Amino acid sequence: MISGKAVISGQAAIAGIGATEFSKDSGRSELRLAVEAVRAALDDAGIAPSEVDGLVTFSMDTNSEIAVAREIGAGELSFFSHVGYGGGAACATVQQAAMAVATGMAGVVVCYRALNERSGHRFGQVSRAAASMPTSSGVDNGWTYPMGLGTPAATVAMAARRYQHVYGASSEDFGQVAVADRRHAATNPNAWFYQRPITLAEHQASRWIAEPLRLLDCCQESDGAVALVVTSAERASGLRQPPAVIRAAAQGSGSDQFVMTSYYRDGLTGLPEMGVVGRQLWRQSGFAPADVRTAVLYDHFTPYVLMQLEELGFCPRGEARHFIAGGAIQLGGRLPLNTHGGQLGEAYIHGMNGIAEAVRQVRGSSVNQVPGDGPVLVTAGTGVPTSGLILSEVR
Amino acid sequence: MNITEAAARIAEAGDGSPRRGRDPVNLPMIRNWLEALGDTNPRYEAGSLAPPAMVQVWTMHGLHPASTAGDPLSAMSVVLDEAGFTSVVATNSEQAYHRELRLGEQVEVRSRQRDAAGPKRTALGEGWFVTTESTWYVGTEAVATMLFRILKYRPPGPPEPLPSPPAAPPAAPPVDVLRPVVSRDTAFFWDGTAAGELRIQRCGECGALRHPPGPACPECGALKPEYVVAAGTGEVYSYVVHHHPPVPGRALPFVVALVELTEGVRMVGEILGAREFGVGEVSIGAPVRVEFVRVDGELTLPAWRLADPEGER
Incomplete structure (x- = not known):
């Protein structure tokens, strides 16, 4: 059932990345943001918009593939897809693009995500729409929203509290993730929190949002867009930028899975769906956690970064708080995480900006470059059906 | 009469x-x-x-x-x-x-x-x-x-299983809480809360208990959902003290818990009265008892209150 190494590994590569500025009020439509990011990514790759024959985004993006295709002048499309579960789909867009390229369904596939998430619809608020969807997901939400559990932070806080109880993790442990992210953002001119690092004491002084989560455990709300150009590894080798070869790409959903509220299946101390992703990534790529040079772990909320380290096998269960201690996840540590500043520090572009940073690390062009030639791991939204990638240079 | x-x-x-x-x-x-x-x-x-x-x-x-x-x-x-x-x-x-x-x-x-x-x-x-x-x-x-x-x-067709609310003057606004989407698979639960019963789905074939409910039994595959009425007791498995942002129909802060029922299933509900006695009183493992909060004629929410072994709060 778990795919083997030969199927997808090394067949496709990310050849171009593009983004708008990251802000709190873009002043432009989400479609325009998408167009700007897609054009920038194609320009980065040196591929003309007319060559695009595939487009992939994910649920919650308001820009249809055909609308983006029209605006960039793409012409005919042979592959288009809209992956489910919001931010959990970020890496899955690249997986689908890689599969389309590897199977000959398309030659140039652009993955994109554009959102006015701060100036427009804010995900951090209670969503009446989510509570009233006439779908199985709407029925699922009926077990939490009416009871007052209706924000992403609160749903994560429920698991975080149990994780603290079982493994002894503290608010300070969660804060280490925020401190690392903000340190990295402080040297990234594209980050919202450029030149604004925080201390652990500042994290501890920040107000409660949903105990045990503080304000600084929660990612930003941002306006902006990111796009990624996927083509065959062979073609990518002859383009403008060094290719980021897709060594592994996986989706994962756990047993008894819900969206943000998988509260009924186990001890509430892990992210089984990320375990599903991790096992595939290691098998497809042939790499092991110790090979990874740097990782971009989805950080909408800090506790889930700790749980991801455990699910992906970087450390045993319950020991992430020891693993991250002493600056281990900061630049110069044993596994620098989120070198762009993450979604706490750079921007919340629903995980897509993290993939762009993983590409820069492979290229050697990150503002916080981690030395070495090991692969780079990147994950998508957690607490929901999710996805992940392992990228590396041509070898 | x-x-x-x-x-x-x-x-x-x-x-x-x-x-x-x-x-x-x-x-x-x-x-x-x-x-x-x-x-x-x-x-x-x-x-x-x-x-x-x-x-x-x-x-x-x-x-x-x-x-x-x-x-x-x-x-x-x-x-x-x-x-x-x-x-x-x-x-x-x-x-x-x-x-x-x-x-x-x-x-x-x-x-x-x-x-x-x-x-x-x-x-x-x-x-x-x-x-x-x-x-x-x-x-x-x-x-x-x-x-x-x-x-x-009298509504046409089969009679409604639940009594309608006492009529309110037309100017009264609807109560501002988020309402559940109810399907044919989950209506029994909400009918239960309105009737003062906390109902847990039970497979009519293998007897497995399950919450949240659905049309099929994940254990044996049977499409024979039935229910049992829970004792209404359990303990806090985890909980959140919600401070921000505002939530419709609730004053801040409030406590929402994941409760593990005595019967073994878990369900989410507010811990009532937490603001009065202090949110710090809630802890994992604390025993709780169900209460039913009638919002209006269409919705009754299950909620929980700390069961104080020393007496009534």
């Missing part, structure tokens, strides 16, 4: 207990009302007067109305519900204003039943027209009156 006799008895009882306005007549509420209705007439504010048509506002129930025992319309609604006239529609509201209210005046309202006529055949179905007369007083002075008529009718 038939409906006519019950109606006569309710009418004979005369005025129900008076309901006092929560606040005296006040300028902030007047401004809100004028703004909502787009009334820009400056005379109210200039003269410290309340618009007469606002009279119902002063004695409205809050978001979480207490029991309406003693209210004639509620009593008559119960009688008609039990006879199968479970649906309701407001048909008439005639108000007369005797004088304008002034800032600072304290208002109370008394209601009595004027008439109950039926059964009548209507386009909606067979039903009874119930008319109540409400009078607003400042001290002993009547300042406004209202004749309010509803039609309580």
Whole structure:
């Protein structure tokens, strides 16, 4: 059932990345943001918009593939897809693009995500729409929203509290993730929190949002867009930028899975769906956690970064708080995480900006470059059906 | 006792207990009302007067109305519900204003039943027209009156399993909480909370318990969902103290818990009273007991209260 190494590994590569500025009020439509990011990514790759024959985004993006295709002048499309579960789909867009390229369904596939998430619809608020969807997901939400559990932070806080109880993790442990992210953002001119690092004491002084989560455990709300150009590894080798070869790409959903509220299946101390992703990534790529040079772990909320380290096998269960201690996840540590500043520090572009940073690390062009030639791991939204990638240079 | 006799008895009882306005007549509420209705007439504010048509506002129930025992319309609604006239529609509201209210005046309202006529055949179905007369007083002075008529009718098709709410005056806003999407697979749960039962899905084939429920049994595959009524006890498995952002229908902060029921399944619910006794009192493992919070005739939420072994909180 778990795919083997030969199927997808090394067949496709990310050849171009593009983004708008990251802000709190873009002043432009989400479609325009998408167009700007897609054009920038194609320009980065040196591929003309007319060559695009595939487009992939994910649920919650308001820009249809055909609308983006029209605006960039793409012409005919042979592959288009809209992956489910919001931010959990970020890496899955690249997986689908890689599969389309590897199977000959398309030659140039652009993955994109554009959102006015701060100036427009804010995900951090209670969503009446989510509570009233006439779908199985709407029925699922009926077990939490009416009871007052209706924000992403609160749903994560429920698991975080149990994780603290079982493994002894503290608010300070969660804060280490925020401190690392903000340190990295402080040297990234594209980050919202450029030149604004925080201390652990500042994290501890920040107000409660949903105990045990503080304000600084929660990612930003941002306006902006990111796009990624996927083509065959062979073609990518002859383009403008060094290719980021897709060594592994996986989706994962756990047993008894819900969206943000998988509260009924186990001890509430892990992210089984990320375990599903991790096992595939290691098998497809042939790499092991110790090979990874740097990782971009989805950080909408800090506790889930700790749980991801455990699910992906970087450390045993319950020991992430020891693993991250002493600056281990900061630049110069044993596994620098989120070198762009993450979604706490750079921007919340629903995980897509993290993939762009993983590409820069492979290229050697990150503002916080981690030395070495090991692969780079990147994950998508957690607490929901999710996805992940392992990228590396041509070898 | 038939409906006519019950109606006569309710009418004979005369005025129900008076309901006092929560606040005296006040300028902030007047401004809100004028703004909502787009009334820009400056005379109210200039003269410290309340618009007469606002009279119902002063004695409205809050978001979480207490029991309406003693209210004639509620009593008559119960009688008609039990006879199968479970649906309701407001048909008439005639108000007369005797004088304008002034800032600072304290208002109370008394209601009595004027008439109950039926059964009548209507386009909606067979039903009874119930008319109540409400009078607003400042001290002993009547300042406004209202004749309010509803039609309580038997809905076409199979009868509704649940009684409808006691009719509310038409101006009452719907209670602002998020409502669950209910499917055919989950209706039994919400019917249960309305009836004061916490129901857990039980597979009619293998007996496995499950929450949240669904159409099929993940253990044996049977499409035979049944339910058992839970004891209503459990313990806190995890919990969140919610501080921000605001949540419809709730005052901040409040506590939401994942409760592990004695029967073994888990479910999410608010811990009631946490703000009063202190959110720090909640802890993982704390024993809790279910309570049912009636929002309105359409929704009753399951919630939990800490079960204090030392006695009642």
